[in-house]
Amino acid sequence: xxxxxxxxxxxxxxxxxxxxxxxxxxxxxxxLEPGTDGRSTVEINTSVDGxxxxxxxxxxxxxxxxxxxxxxxxxxxxxxxxAVVRLRIAQAMEHAAGTGAG
Numbered sequence: 001x002x003x004x005x006x007x008x009x010x011x012x013x014x015x016x017x018x019x020x021x022x023x024x025x026x027x028x029x030x031x032l033e034p035g036t037d038g039r040s041t042v043e044i045n046t047s048v049d050g051x052x053x054x055x056x057x058x059x060x061x062x063x064x065x066x067x068x069x070x071x072x073x074x075x076x077x078x079x080x081x082x083a084v085v086r087l088r089i090a091q092a093m094e095h096a097a098g099t100g101a102g
Contacts (some may be wrong), residue, residue, distance in 0.1 A: 001045060001046070001047060001052070002044075002045075002046050002047075002048070002049060002052065003043070003044065003045055003046075003067055004013055004042075004043075004044040004046070004052050004055055004056070004090050005041070005042070005043055005092060006041070006042040006056065006059055006060075006063075007039060007040070007041050007042075007079055008039070008040040008041075008042070008066070009038065009039065009040075009066040010035060010038060010039055010040040010063075010066060010067075010068050010069060010070035010071070011038070011067045011069055011070060012037060012038070012069060012070060012072075013034035013035050013037055013069060013070045014032065014033075014034045014035065014069035014070065014071045014093075014097065015034065015049075015069070015096060015098055016034065016095075016098070017031075017032060017033050017034070017096065018030075018031075018032040018091075018092040018093070018095035018096040019031055019092065019095075020032075020088045020089070020091035020092040020095065021084075021088040021091070023076045023077075023078050026077075026078065026080060026084075027078060027080055028051060028075055028076060028077040028078060028080040028084065028087045029075070029076050029083065029088070030073060030074075030075050030089055030091070030092040031073065031074040031075075031092075032071050032072070032073055032077075032087075032092040032093070032095075032096050033066060033070045033071065034069075034070065034071065034072070035069070035070030035071045035095070036070060036072075037070055037091040038067075038070060039066065040063055040070050040071045040072070040073070041071075041072050041073070042059055042073045042075065043057075043072075043073065043074045043075065044061070044075045044077065045074075045075065045076050045077065046075075046077035046078075046079075047077065047078050047079060048077065048079050054082065054088070055085075058082045058085050058086065059085075059089075060077070061091055062086065062090075063068070068092040068093070068099065069093070069096065071093070071096065073089070073092070075088075075089075085093040094102060
């Protein structure tokens with residue numbers, strides 16, 4: 001199991017908690033909590049060794065806009081592809097903003 005912690009500039013905290021996905025074969029779950037004003041944190045737990053550079057690149061692109069809501073994400077991965085990572089984070093962000101289903 002590998003762990004990776006990332007930190008980003010952000011706006012005001014997200015409005016509510018959210019969950020997207022499940023931990024299972026080839027998938028991941030994203031647990032979202034409102035973050036501290038001005039900061040977003042991402043904690044990644046993955047079963048795949050040697051993917052820190054890929055994770056960092058994918059998550060850096062998602063959080064490139066410092067005006068996004070501040071969140072604290074916990075990501076539990078079981079071999080998801082970068083496309084699934086982006087999808088699950090987007091789903092959690094939409095739900096936390098009140099625009100997603102669920």
